[in-house]
Amino acid sequence: MxxxxxxxxxxxxxxxxxxxxxxxxxxxxxxxxxxxxxxxxTERPVSLYAAAMxxxxxxxxxxxxxxxxxxxxxxxxxxxxxWTPALARQMFDQSGWVSVLTLSDSRVYFxxxxxxxxxxxxxFLLGWRTRAMSVLxxxxxxxxxxxxxxxADGGDNxxxxxxxxxxxxxxxxxWSLDARRTRLQASAGKTAxxxxxxxxxxxxxxxxxxxxxxxxxxxxxxAAQVCFLxxxxxxxxxxxxxxxxxxxxxxxxxxxxxxxxxxxxxxIDGHHVLIAVVGYLTVLVQVAFPFVLFGRLKYPxxxxxxxxxxxxxxxxxxxxxxxxxxxxxxxxxxxxxYRAVGRLWRRTVQRTGGTAAGASSxxxxxxxxxxxxxxx
Amino acid sequence: xxxxESQRTDAEPAAQDGGGGPRMTHxxxxxxxxxxxGTGAAVALCLAVALAHVLLVFLHVAPxxxxxKAYSRQIDAWVxxxxxxxxxxxAPNPQWVNRQISARTKRTAPDGTTRVSGWIDLTVxxxxxxxxxxFPSHTAQNMxxxxxxxxxKTHGGNDEPRSHRAVMIEKYLRNIxxxxxxxxxxxxxxxxxxRVITQPIPAPRxxxxxxxxxxxxxxxxxxxxxxWKVSSHGTx
Numbered sequence: 001m002x003x004x005x006x007x008x009x010x011x012x013x014x015x016x017x018x019x020x021x022x023x024x025x026x027x028x029x030x031x032x033x034x035x036x037x038x039x040x041x042t043e044r045p046v047s048l049y050a051a052a053m054x055x056x057x058x059x060x061x062x063x064x065x066x067x068x069x070x071x072x073x074x075x076x077x078x079x080x081x082x083w084t085p086a087l088a089r090q091m092f093d094q095s096g097w098v099s100v101l102t103l104s105d106s107r108v109y110f111x112x113x114x115x116x117x118x119x120x121x122x123x124f125l126l127g128w129r130t131r132a133m134s135v136l137x138x139x140x141x142x143x144x145x146x147x148x149x150x151x152a153d154g155g156d157n158x159x160x161x162x163x164x165x166x167x168x169x170x171x172x173x174x175w176s177l178d179a180r181r182t183r184l185q186a187s188a189g190k191t192a193x194x195x196x197x198x199x200x201x202x203x204x205x206x207x208x209x210x211x212x213x214x215x216x217x218x219x220x221x222x223a224a225q226v227c228f229l230x231x232x233x234x235x236x237x238x239x240x241x242x243x244x245x246x247x248x249x250x251x252x253x254x255x256x257x258x259x260x261x262x263x264x265x266x267x268i269d270g271h272h273v274l275i276a277v278v279g280y281l282t283v284l285v286q287v288a289f290p291f292v293l294f295g296r297l298k299y300p301x302x303x304x305x306x307x308x309x310x311x312x313x314x315x316x317x318x319x320x321x322x323x324x325x326x327x328x329x330x331x332x333x334x335x336x337x338y339r340a341v342g343r344l345w346r347r348t349v350q351r352t353g354g355t356a357a358g359a360s361s362x363x364x365x366x367x368x369x370x371x372x373x374x375x376x
Numbered sequence: 377x378x379x380x381e382s383q384r385t386d387a388e389p390a391a392q393d394g395g396g397g398p399r400m401t402h403x404x405x406x407x408x409x410x411x412x413x414g415t416g417a418a419v420a421l422c423l424a425v426a427l428a429h430v431l432l433v434f435l436h437v438a439p440x441x442x443x444x445k446a447y448s449r450q451i452d453a454w455v456x457x458x459x460x461x462x463x464x465x466x467a468p469n470p471q472w473v474n475r476q477i478s479a480r481t482k483r484t485a486p487d488g489t490t491r492v493s494g495w496i497d498l499t500v501x502x503x504x505x506x507x508x509x510x511f512p513s514h515t516a517q518n519m520x521x522x523x524x525x526x527x528x529k530t531h532g533g534n535d536e537p538r539s540h541r542a543v544m545i546e547k548y549l550r551n552i553x554x555x556x557x558x559x560x561x562x563x564x565x566x567x568x569x570x571r572v573i574t575q576p577i578p579a580p581r582x583x584x585x586x587x588x589x590x591x592x593x594x595x596x597x598x599x600x601x602x603x604w605k606v607s608s609h610g611t612x
Contacts, residue, residue: 042419072515075555082519082551087544094541097457142458150522150548151514154465164458202408206415213419217426224430232437232463240468247580251470254577256503257517260510272580317512 045215048173049338050331052127054222055134055171057327058162059125062141065320066118073114077147079105088147097146100139117144127176134171138163155321158328161225168218170211175342219331226328227290234286243283246276252316260317268315282308293332305329433459475499476573477520479553481565482603493563495571498556523549524572535602550604570601 040046066073074080085102092098101113117140124130124137141163145156172178242248252258253265253275269275285304292298306326313322435444436455444451478495485491498520505516527549530542537543554568575596 041423068511069513069515072513075515075519082523082555083548084551087547090540090544095457146457148514150526151518152522153514153518154463157461161459161461199408199411202411206411209415210418210422213422217422221426221429225433228433228437229461229463233465233467236464236467238468240470242469242472243467248466248470250580251472251577252466254474255471256474256499257506257521260506260508260512262507269580275580314510317506317509317517319511 041216042209042213045170045173045212047219047331047335048170049175049335049342050333051166051169051171051215051219052174052176053330053333053338054162054166054169054327055127055130056125056175057330058159058166058324059121059137061320061323061327062137062159062163063118063121063125066114066121066144068320074107074110076151077101077114077144078110079107081148083148083150088149091149092146095149097142097149099143099146101143101147113143116140127172127178130172130176130178131167134163134167134169138167153318153321155318155324158229158324162222162324162328165218165222165225168214169222170215174338222328222331223293226331227293229328230286230289234283234289237283238287243279246279249275249279249282258316258318261315264315298332302329302332429454429459433461437461437463472577474575474577475521475524476575477524477553478571478573479557480569480571481557481563481606482567482569483563483565493561493565496557496560498553501556501560520552523552546604550606554606565606567603567605569603572599572601573597574599 069076075082079085085105088099088102092102101110103109120133120136120140124133127133141160145152145160237243237248240248242251250269250272253269259265281304285301285308289301289305292301306329309322309325309329313319432451432454435441435447435451436459438444476497476499478497478499480495481493483491483493502516502520506512509516523545526545530539530545531537537546549570550568553570554565557565557568573596
């Protein structure tokens, strides 16, 4: 209101007595906003629960993926793959990818790498020494992806990106063994660090600021990445004739390799109107995604996307792909949602097993008093 | 910021006192100027890198345009390989063909006579591995399919490889086929041939307004690849 009234008064020759305070106020307001932004950027790590959910989600997905492909591991990543280590190395020279898996052609080395990868995924998902594990996890995901570059689909591609981005986030602050350790230390009255004054204290402050900034930038990049994903997927579909005339789903439902339940696919394929509606809705939701994130409308859109991906998982037999997309979508849920989920989880754990709950509360945010200090 | 500003003003006399050297005796006061400046620079760097990354990824995924053409080298240098991405999922149009890939093998006896095997359907194996499977393997859904897509991309309609990449893909496809034939049927062979039948998925049946005229385009196409020498197979 004030701004619109003051705006047409530029600052000509008459002494701008009345405009000066307004200009000052306006610049003050801009400064305040910049200030607020800087405080947020440097002091408040955003969406810590969402980051933890990403860690758990992708750690679990990759673990499940590696376990699922365990019988095929040599065929996909091993020295016996049709994409031989020699071919992979030639490709690395061209493409710039790197992989620890091609450092040796020995079968034993490969098996050790596989075991390390499984353990890494498990520890990353549990949040044990999370920062170090996140680096290791990124190395694992990149290595396995690069080694079998011609086996990957969109889900694998997304997991590589997320694994790299997660290195920069503080994804171990919630729902992790690290969080549990700090909680136990705090309840035991141990105030770690903060002892040496002066420069050490100041260095510590600077470190905390940098960690927070890195985390916030990482979360921003992740959010932007997911927006690009959907924006792209939607806008390229808009150009397609088959999406335009509403028959795209008919073709997708008839691709043999993505039709694990032919009867189900045929049944859906029989409903022309349904197929057209779902096809249009898919394009609409994907294109709209980046624009609805800042309002209430994001919740119905996220629910629609969840439904879409669950359907893709079942009807097309792509559970890992869908899982990767669902985890990415969940980044946009606020922390209060995750806290509510956490409370609900704790309550059900307490209700289902009174005494057993104590043992299983390792990764869940257990009530502090229920955990006695171990050996301190 | 308030805290920081007060720290900065505190730090100023300290830095002047110390002459900018490493001797910082003012323990209770704010951080030394150098540290504050360093932190500020690092924060600015983080922010700049994040924004630049988002911009470069955008240019990478967007359709080619004036900016991405002008800076394609810089964009590639940053984005490839790790941030490479392609979100044209079933777009602009979903795949509208099914491919049936088969292989047969040839064995040349010491006396010069050759024996050619019958066709072995490799795709039907993948399809049956996917059927009624809640969690199909990448080996069934992606391996042969993506290898053939890569072959099409590097070779087009011509079976003569024209690039180093094309030779590599050809070897990959040959290895997949040879491994599968060896696993499925065994026996010895010294060369292998692939046959790819491309079967268009028919348009939806004429229910309420769909043209039934698409029948002409539903004819299958068959492509025979040249015989490829296989060295490492057929010993078992």
